[in-house]
Amino acid sequence: MQARVIMLVDLDFFFAQCEERRNPSIRDKPVVVCVYSGRSEDSGAVSTANYIARKYGVKAGIPIYLAKKKLKDVDAVFLPVDHEFYDEVSEKIMRILRSHADRFEQVGIDEAYLDVSRKVNGDFEQAEKLAKKAKDEVKAHEKLTCSIGIGPNKLIAKIASDIKKPDGLTVVKPEQVESFLSPLPVSSLIGVGRKTEEKMVAMGIRTVRDLAEYDAQRLIEAFGRNLGTYFHKASIGIDDEPVQERSGVESISRISTLKKNTRDLELITEKTNHLCDQVYEHLAQSGLSFKSVGIVAVMTDMSILSRSETFENPTDDLEVLKKTAKELFERLLKESELEARRVGVKVFNFVKKQEEQKQLTSFLGFPES
DNA sequence: GTATGCTTTCGGC
């Protein structure tokens, strides 16, 4: 059993970098990739921005209008998102990265874990060379930079990848794990969100070092056996999560901004029926059935409300989807007085169609063939 | 008390 060597590869400011590659003449300017909602000239939000734009405070999530204001005296480039193009680029890069890994796990469109333990014989020097080679290859074939973190597990690799970017490479060897982790805030650990961090701070735990020094048994008392054990192990750099292929998406959703804010169920249903059609189209390509339907509404004050329903048995029926979405919106409107601004539909809890058959037959007591 | 599953919210890009 040799030591594990794990890499996390993160494609830098991915959408904006794709746009720079397509049109290199914009590379020295702020590049802002936007999602326009169509409601008015500049309504919408920033999806991602290159590092030049970030120097002006332009980053993912801010309104387009605000981004334009921050860049009003600058020669900046604003572009609409082009997901098809990014998907294409991502697919090619993932193929390159996969070829360098013993095991591969893609996370979203621009990130992947590579287990390279065997490939580099458990040697971190070799892993660093391999990472440079992968970076060079991605650069040569796809003209894109990425940032890589290397560590003895996914936890360390992920945190390491954030240390230097863009175009960074950070290696944390097993003997460096303790000094690497100790000073970080507990929120650096996956699994520690705002609430958990607050709870830990109240217990006198701010840094990973504090967490590591905290009595493991007391952690278990405070967070339960699973979480408590996980936190204790993570604090000393232990993480046994394997790098494994993701079987597929966990949810498919479509959301859209309404022309006008409304609480008229018929107007909303008109829009969500269309969204259901799109979700269904995507679903049909994947050959999946779903057990759960969810809806989401962004209200006038930008607060987000959601409702969902899980069925006894999986289905792939478009009419069931539409009917359920409508009922959920009806319920949501009863429980809020605000008008809806954006509405969305999603399906999740997937079952592959063959397995659905299997589930049914085993339920009925037939022997499996 | 803890595990599990479902629902809702949060947060990154």
Added chain:
DNA sequence: TTACGGCCGAAAGCATAC
């Protein structure tokens, strides 16, 4: 000072089961 997308997975909260 306001302004505001679409999609995903993770986190959190709760009810019920064990």
